[in-house]
Amino acid sequence: MSRREVLLDIPLGRIAALRAGDPNGPKVLALHGWLDNAASFIPLAEHLPQLDLVMPDLPGHGRSAHLGPGAEYTSGVAVNAVLDIADALGWQCFSLLGHSMGAGIASLVAASSPQRIERMAVIEALGGLAETVERTAARWREAIAAARALPGKQLRVFADLAAPVRARMQANQLSESAARLLVERGVRPVEGGYVWSSDPRLTLPTPQRLDEAQVSRLVADIECPTTVIYADPPQSYFPEPLRTHRVGLLPRGRLQVIAGIHHLHMENPAAVATAIGDFFGT
Numbered sequence: 001m002s003r004r005e006v007l008l009d010i011p012l013g014r015i016a017a018l019r020a021g022d023p024n025g026p027k028v029l030a031l032h033g034w035l036d037n038a039a040s041f042i043p044l045a046e047h048l049p050q051l052d053l054v055m056p057d058l059p060g061h062g063r064s065a066h067l068g069p070g071a072e073y074t075s076g077v078a079v080n081a082v083l084d085i086a087d088a089l090g091w092q093c094f095s096l097l098g099h100s101m102g103a104g105i106a107s108l109v110a111a112s113s114p115q116r117i118e119r120m121a122v123i124e125a126l127g128g129l130a131e132t133v134e135r136t137a138a139r140w141r142e143a144i145a146a147a148r149a150l151p152g153k154q155l156r157v158f159a160d161l162a163a164p165v166r167a168r169m170q171a172n173q174l175s176e177s178a179a180r181l182l183v184e185r186g187v188r189p190v191e192g193g194y195v196w197s198s199d200p201r202l203t204l205p206t207p208q209r210l211d212e213a214q215v216s217r218l219v220a221d222i223e224c225p226t227t228v229i230y231a232d233p234p235q236s237y238f239p240e241p242l243r244t245h246r247v248g249l250l251p252r253g254r255l256q257v258i259a260g261i262h263h264l265h266m267e268n269p270a271a272v273a274t275a276i277g278d279f280f281g282t
Contacts, residue, residue: 033100078105140208
């Protein structure tokens with residue numbers, strides 16, 4: 001299936017994206033995971049040719065703009081960026097497809113702007129990661145210490161793409177072909193080789209997270225029909241029974257569980273596409 005590069009100007013800066021599928025099909029915005037990029041959805045897009053699928057590099061990722069000096073990546077920034085991307089496309093109403101961090105962002109967009117979201121399919125996350133009230137001060141201390149230390153760190157320069165491909169394979173249990181897709185869109189050339197193109201500030205821990213009661217309330221207020229796809233076994237940071245409990249909070253939700261790794265939409269896209277089926281319509 002053919003795909004093309006798209007550049008979108010939003011208040012934050014220029015957003016790079018891939019667009020694939022049927023221009024007259026259902027409008028779906030695909031949001032990738034943390035430190036991934038639009039290429040995360042290339043394998044799945046091949047199985048969803050009926051959709052008008054736009055896959056942006058989220059701010060600070062891939063080939064998209066970084067935030068300005070002194071700014072922080074927050075959930076609010078991400079939600080507004082998604083809505084700005086939809087505005088730049090001329091989409092008043094649309095559907096969401098998200099993986100991991102992108103699924104968490106999609107959940108927040110659906111909860112906060114229900115009048116704009118028609119349907120949502122999320123892979124390997126629903127709602128954001130929660131924090132306990134008891135760890136409030138500890139989280140702030142960790143986040144501020146990491147932020148103060150970041151300016152002294154240097155980006156690692158890779159002589160070629162072999163090393164970053166191996167790094168992604170090891171970090172995410174990815175095949176070589178899947179890792180290469182992410183790496184080729186996730187590096188930039190410099191003298192002596194390549195560096196990651198993602199904003200180093202994305203690696204900083206956030207000082208604030210909602211607690212589980214707040215996340216649950218957000219999930220319960222998602223009004224659109226929602227398909228949730230989880231990999232089996234679950235990730236340690238989103239274990240059972242928590243992840244299934246959240247699905248049960250959805251007013252109009254359904255759950256599909258597929259054996260595979262966290263990036264199952266890259267490694268087993270046919271199964272994920274089957275789970276999605278005609279959910280987005282035709």
